[in-house]
Amino acid sequence: MLSEKEKRFNESMPLGKLLGGILKKYFGALSKKMEHLGVDRHFSTLVAIDNAKQKCTQQYLSDLLDFDKVSMVRILDYLVAKKMITRTVNPQDRREHLIQLTLKAEKIMPAIHHGIKEMNLKALKGLNKNDQELFYSCLATIFNNIEDLPGNTVDIKLKKK
Amino acid sequence: MLSEKEKRFNESMPLGKLLGGILKKYFGALSKKMEHLGVDRHFSTLVAIDNAKQKCTQQYLSDLLDFDKVSMVRILDYLVAKKMITRTVNPQDRREHLIQLTLKAEKIMPAIHHGIKEMNLKALKGLNKNDQELFYSCLATIFNNIEDLPGNTVDIKLKKK
DNA sequence: AATAATAGTTAACATTGTAAACTGTTAACT
DNA sequence: AGTTAACAGTTTACAATGTTAACTATTATT
Structure with missing residues (x-):
């Protein structure tokens, strides 16, 4: 049943596409x-x-x-x-x-903070504390890895400083 | 120096926002x-x-x-x-x-596959094989967690089937 | 005093997401 | 057979967002 979905997580697909799929649903639900x-x-x-x-x-x-x-x-x-x-x-x-x-x-703001926290909890459900921490640290690593790549107007602007 | 950036990875920020930042840069560079x-x-x-x-x-x-x-x-x-x-x-x-x-x-297509693989490698640089696998499995978990939340037109369409 | 740099705004344009109305085709049902 | 419902895809209109360039106002530099 999951064979279709698993294709999305195939390594030959752009990582960005996987994130994009999550993103759309995440913000739809949060909204x-x-x-x-x-x-x-x-x-x-x-x-x-x-x-x-x-x-x-x-x-x-x-x-x-x-x-x-x-x-x-x-x-x-x-x-x-x-x-x-x-x-x-x-x-x-x-x-x-x-x-x-x-x-x-x-x-x-309390409701917003609470809603976000709850939303993040739902998203991370089933992952133990360790996995969650590793996941966040992976995201931070990826963020930094990607920050200095070319083709990024934000970077160009920042570099000009 | 990283104190500003680290705020992005604060748990009180929407997870989606973190992913969104990565996404923009990822696709900018890939493009x-x-x-x-x-x-x-x-x-x-x-x-x-x-x-x-x-x-x-x-x-x-x-x-x-x-x-x-x-x-x-x-x-x-x-x-x-x-x-x-x-x-x-x-x-x-x-x-x-x-x-x-x-x-x-x-x-x-070979160039595209290669480019994507290279891009993913750059994004995941510094993460060992174990971390990468865990990261992907976290993404899959999150994807499934989020799929069934309300406020998502794609889901509604799929459910109607 | 002249010039450059910075913060923010506006306008024009492209891409993407969403909703609704539409065509054409197939399936289901009496 | 004939009606109806469901499905695949298209078109149009509209809203949100990203990008670029030109612009105003203010501050810093020289």
Whole structure:
């Protein structure tokens, strides 16, 4: 019964395709799970803003979350429209916009954190603590391996710095 | 130096976000690597067609590769335009279209297989055989865990069958 | 004071996902 | 046989996202 599916995990298929399949389902389910909260996308952006210890500019977020700045503008426009964040000009450097969660967002952040954690738990179900840790460390390794390959505009932008 | 990046691998971030970051870079690099071959996208579709033992219909491919049928049509249109595949009506069931690689595609398939394998190797660099196997088996587990969650149109379509 | 660099915005375009309406073909059922 | 339902694929329209380039405003450099 699984023979079809197993083909997807054949090593001659692009690794990216396997990840892509997981991704689509993951976000579909997460979106469904969260839709009653008033946002259905960009939870990771909210989490990043919530977690940010330093000043949270759009540049900071796009570097951290691997969005180009144009997409970042659109995502933040969306979150502003949903009344989840505010954009204020930084008086210290009037080029920068400081991003902050609204009260409305702060109220739902626990639910978002909880939903994400639950979602991750569901995804990782059946893997013991050891396997999970190894899995995450594999992802980190792969992330770093891939970061410096050519054909990647984000890298090019980062290198120019 | 890695403190920013490590945040991406924090457990309170959506797992999907981590995978998404990897994905973008992976396909960017793969596309770059392959562009001299005359196709720059949809390698996994070509591989799936190449590997298909059974009759290769569009339905078969969209089920296997997790594309909805509309996207599948567009992808195959692209591959036809690139002269990589042919679409012929199945005489046994005239509703179905059988997808086959052209000679042109068959000539570059070894390069594609090789490129993907090389790309996967680069991505997995530094992970020993054991870790790699565990990683793939984790992906398979996650895939299956996520498959049955709500909020997923592909599932709904499959369930209706 | 002139120039370069940075942060963010806008516009135009391409790709992809989704939904709905559609054609043509086969299967099922009375 | 004739109606109906199901299936394979196409087309259209729309929304989300990525990419590039040109742009404004502000700050840093010289």
